[in-house]
Amino acid sequence: MASTTTTTIALVLATLLAFTTSGARAQPLAPAPTPAPLNLTAVLEKGGQYNTLIRLLRATQVEQQINSQLNNSFNGLTVFAPTDNAFNTLKAGTLNSLSQQQQVALVLYHVLPRYYSLSTFQTTSNPVRTQASGSNGGVYTINVTSTPSQANVSTGVVDTPISNTLKSDFPLAVYSVDRVLLPYELFGAKPPAPAPAPEKEKPGKSDRSPTADGPSAAVGLKGRGAGWSFVVGVVWVMGIIGSLL
Numbered sequence: 751m752a753s754t755t756t757t758t759i760a761l762v763l764a765t766l767l768a769f770t771t772s773g774a775r776a777q778p779l780a781p782a783p784t785p786a787p788l789n790l791t792a793v794l795e796k797g798g799q800y801n802t803l804i805r806l807l808r809a810t811q812v813e814q815q816i817n818s819q820l821n822n823s824f825n826g827l828t829v830f831a832p833t834d835n836a837f838n839t840l841k842a843g844t845l846n847s848l849s850q851q852q853q854v855a856l857v858l859y860h861v862l863p864r865y866y867s868l869s870t871f872q873t874t875s876n877p878v879r880t881q882a883s884g885s886n887g888g889v890y891t892i893n894v895t896s897t898p899s900q901a902n903v904s905t906g907v908v909d910t911p912i913s914n915t916l917k918s919d920f921p922l923a924v925y926s927v928d929r930v931l932l933p934y935e936l937f938g939a940k941p942p943a944p945a946p947a948p949e950k951e952k953p954g955k956s957d958r959s960p961t962a963d964g965p966s967a968a969v970g971l972k973g974r975g976a977g978w979s980f981v982v983g984v985v986w987v988m989g990i991i992g993s994l995l
Contacts, residue, residue, distance in 0.1 A: 788820040793917050793924050794831060800926075802837040803860075810850070812857045826865030826921030827881075830903060830912075832930045840930060852936055858882035859890055859905075859933045865920050868912070871896035882933065890933050903927060906934040 791813055794800040807813035820827055837845075848856065858881040866874065877891035884890075893904040901912045910929035917924040 788817065788922055790816050790820065790829060790922070790924070793922070797831070797916050797924075797926065799833045799835070800831050802834050803831055803857075806845075806853065806857050810854045810857050812854060812861075816861060820922055823921060825863065826923070828862040828864065828866040828923040828925070830860045830862075830925055830927050830931055831916060832860070832927050836910075836928050836930050848936070855882045855890065856930075856933065856936065859892075860931055865923055866894075867918055867923060868896065868901055868915070868925075869898075871901050872898070889935055892931065901925075903931060905931050907932040907937045 791804055791807065794804050804813075807816070816827060816829070845853065845856075861881040862878060863881055871894045874894060874896075876893040876895075878894055879887050880890050880892060882890035893906075895902045895904070903910055903912065908929050908931065910927045910931070912925045913928050914926035915924070916926055
């Protein structure tokens with residue numbers, strides 16, 4: 751009797767276990783959480799000293815462009831982020847003196863159209879195109895020199911080392927710099943203005959002054975000759991009158 755009871759209990763437990771296992775297998779797996787879209791501004795805000803750059807990104811609407819590229823690009827992006835102190839060292843009124851289009855170019859000049867790790871810069875050929883270069887690869891470029899311990903960025907107007915890495919994880923690299931990258935096209939030395947062309951001499955007008963051989967001299971000589979003839983004539987007439995007396 752005990753053996754029968756034990757066998758029955760075992761069968762019931764086996765049945766319950768089979769149903770439980772079957773139910774567990776039938777349940778769908780929970781979907782993996784969708785990764786949050788990349789956002790450059792969030793990286794800068796976390797850094798805590800890039801408020802001026804954030805304002806420029808938003809004022810020029812470059813922020814939207816960069817975030818869209820980050821989430822739809824196979825090449826990634828690299829951003830050089832000047833600190834607030836870097837902007838404070840600019841001459842007063844520098845940013846306000848730029849047109850809206852020039853401000854856009856300045857912001858895009860701090861963005862490279864692909865992802866660069868610090869080690870990648872060691873084998874990168876200069877000059878390096880920026881987002882401001884567009885299809886004209888010869889303008890708005892930078893030079894990056896790098897060693898295993900340090901990378902330096904040069905624009906032809908300013909030179910600055912990369913002081914800190916805010917993020918370096920494909921597709922986005924963000925490097926902090928202590929100076930604003932001023933492009934030569936906007937802040938480089940301007941060529942001197944050409945000298946004004948000499949005025950052409952007007953027809954019929956001469957700079958030569960009258961000389962002894964000129965018409966005025968001839969008129970003067972004739973005047974003096976007439977004067978002497980008059981004096982000689984007067985003396986001759988007086989001589990005749992004297993003889994008669």
